[in-house]
Amino acid sequence: MKVGIIQRSCTASIEENRKKHASSIAELAQQGAQLVVLQELHDSPYFCQTEETDNFRYALPIPGEATEFYSKVARDNQVVLVTSLFERRAAGLYHNTAVVFDIDGSIAGMHRKMHIPDDPAYYEKFYFTPGDLGFHPIKTSVGRLGVQVCWDQWYPEGARLMAMQGADLLIYPTAIGFESTDTPAEQQRQREAWITIQRGHAIANGIPVVVVNRVGHEPDPSGTTGGIQFWGSSFVAGQQGELLYQASDTKEETAVVDVDLQRTETVRQWWPFLRDRRIDAYDDLTCRFIDTIS
Secondary structure (H helix, E strand, O other), X not given: OEEEEEEOOOOOOHHHHHHHHHHHHHHHHHOOOOEEEOOOOOOOOOHHHOOOHHHHHHOEOOXXXXXXXXXXXXXXXXXXXXXXXXXXXXXXXXXXXXXXXXXXXXXXXXXXXXXXXXXXXXXXHHOOOOOOOOOOOEEEOOEEEEEOOHHHHHOHHHHHHHHHOOOOEEEEEEOOEEEOOOOHHHHHHHHHHHHHHHHHHHHHHOOOEEEEEOEEEXXXXXXXXXXXXXXXXXXXXXXXXXXXXXXXXXXXXXXXXXXXXXXXXXHHHHOOOOOOOOHHHOHXXXXXXXXXXX
16 A cells, blocks of 8 residues: 655644645645545644633534545545544534545544543643544545544554454554653653554554654744644554654655555464453453552
C-alpha cells in the first residue's frame, strides 16, 4: 500500500487550512498514494491551550460542512482519507473525532478519541467527551484501518484490540509538542518516548503504524505559557518497528511511503505474540489499579 502523510502547521483560517490540505492530497494522489492521513484537528489552530467557550465555534456536526468538503476531496482524488475533526454531536456534547472517507467519498467509519488528556496547554477535557465507539477497525477499500487519535497512542490496550479485530495497520492523527519551559534534554526524552511507544505497538502486534503530527509553533492566546512547539517527526513504522519514513521535527512535509502489508503474516510466524498470549490470566487488566497492600 502507498500511504501519503501530510505534516503541516495551521493558521487561524479554516478555509486556508483546508485549501492547503486539499492541494497536498491531490499531489500525493498523483504520486500514487492510495491512503492519505492528516494530523489531529487539522482545520484550525490547536485551541486546547486555553479553556475558552468561544473555541466551541470550531465544532461542526458530522455529517456536515467539513465532511462534505473532505468527502469531495477523497472522491475527486480516489483516495481513502483519514481526517480529524471537532465534532458537535449535540448542544454541549462534543468529541475529537477521526472520520475516514473511502475512495467514493462515503464515510467508511469514525473513531471518537477515547483517552482525553488534561495537562498544561492541553486542556482537552474542557472540550471533548471521551469517545463511546470503542476500538474497532474501519473497513475501507484499501484495508481495515485501526484509527485512533493522539493521546490514544500511548495505550497498548487500544492497539491490541484493533489488532485482535484484524486491523491491517494502526493510524494515529496527532498534535503533540514541547512545553516551552522544559529543558532541551527533557524535550528530546519526551519525543523519543513518543516514537518508541508507537514503534512498540507495531512490534507487539506485527502490523505497521502510521503517525502524522502537526509542526511549527503556536502561541498560547492567554500568554500563560510560551505556547507549543509541535515537534513534527511524523513517521511510518513496519511490522518489526523499523522506521520506513520519518519527517523533520521543524518543517512541513508530505511523503508517499510504501508499506508492505504482506509481511504481517511472515512476521507473526516469526514472533507469534498473538498465539502465546495468556488470555486466561489477563482479567485484572480491566481494573483501574491493583492494590497489593492488605
